[in-house]
Amino acid sequence: MKLKLKIWRQPSSEARGRLESYIVEANEHMSFLEMMDVLNEQLIAEKKEPVAFEHDCREGICGTCNMVINGRPHGPQRGTTTCQLHMRHFNDGDVITVEPWRAKAFPVIKDLVVDRSGFDRIIQAGGYISVNTGQAPDGNSIPIEKDTASEAFDAATCIGCGACVAACPNGSAMLFTSAKVAHLGKLPQGKVEHVARVKNMVDQMDEEGFGNCSNTGACEVECPKEISIENIAMLNRSYMASIFGANK
């Protein structure tokens, strides 16, 4: 299949970027990233600068293969990262626009690569539990209700990709932050520090320059792990509790 790609090229964070057009010959069994590899080999053969994009696991778990494909983070397929998106979802002759995540708090480093270290600092502000490391504890020593375990596990599937921020018209990081808060705060080990964690992570989120949530719901539609905005409601409840001084 022959495709016309319009890709955002930006040599550095200071430089001005623009969309450039390329023609690439792909086949429908390729993943989107493999198609990008073919393009880059082509560019290298022509002695041109290959397109910089992030990738690592290529199996949907690392959260680095971030690109906005035809206006949609990770492309048109729901619940799918770019590396798991296959070219069979496109047609011969399609024009595909590929852009980096867009948010003030995610500045472009080069081409499609953005700086997501704001997420790391949100995690450092409270996305952990304080326990001494050592032997793995006995799996069943703290009984946890099935429903609670499932909700915490669902939240824990967040891979920190940032598609939620990219999809949000406000560049808000609420879905990511709420997923981390719910993942830890629903479980007994994480409950202890829950209120302080919420306050610290939200404060860090604001400091990084992410926008405010206005409940458009775009994040949960584009999230490759289908994290629910129910987690955001939980974050809002907990944040109010942290402001009004409750301990729970």
Next chain:
Amino acid sequence: MSLTGLFLISFLFVHLIGNLQLLYDDGGEAFNTYAYFMTHNPLIKGISYGLYFFILLHTIQGVIIAAKNRSAKGYKYSKPSGENAKWASKNMALLGLLILAFLFLHMGDFWLKMKLGQLGMVAVEAYDFKVADLYSRVSIAYQNPIIVGSYLIGLVALYFHLSHGFSSAFQTLGLNHKKYTPLINGLGMLYAIVVPLAFAVIPIFMYFK
């Protein structure tokens, strides 16, 4: 935002019930009595100052947040996708400002004219003195197709604002539940459709009367 929004939603409902009295075919007896009561009862007066304050607070907060959010995004995608969120949810500030423009028009036309004593006086049964004839003013205003048209525009904006705002306020307050949230969403849509529609019936009915 959510608290002031919910207050405005409650107010709007009461306001609607009162105004439906305009539809009575009694030459404005019931409506003028109600209007006098609403403008002279100290408790209602207190609430109305609260209302002005909350509208102001809601507007200022809304516009500040919307401006911050716009700058936090910074860029637009060259190929925007409309598929992941409702249009209204992304244009709350625009819709709100449309509603505000409508409110100025609305207050200038009725409330200001009454306050400045520009209305005629009529006798009503409930009081032994004459009260301002707001009913006549309203009837005259609704003969003007431009006024009726601008009311309808205001109400369409209100529909869109509430189609997102009603359920959004619950989510902001952290109230999201597998069983009740679909109910709240349904109720929100019902409110967003029925209330502006009922408001719209008044000028349309009086225009054709």
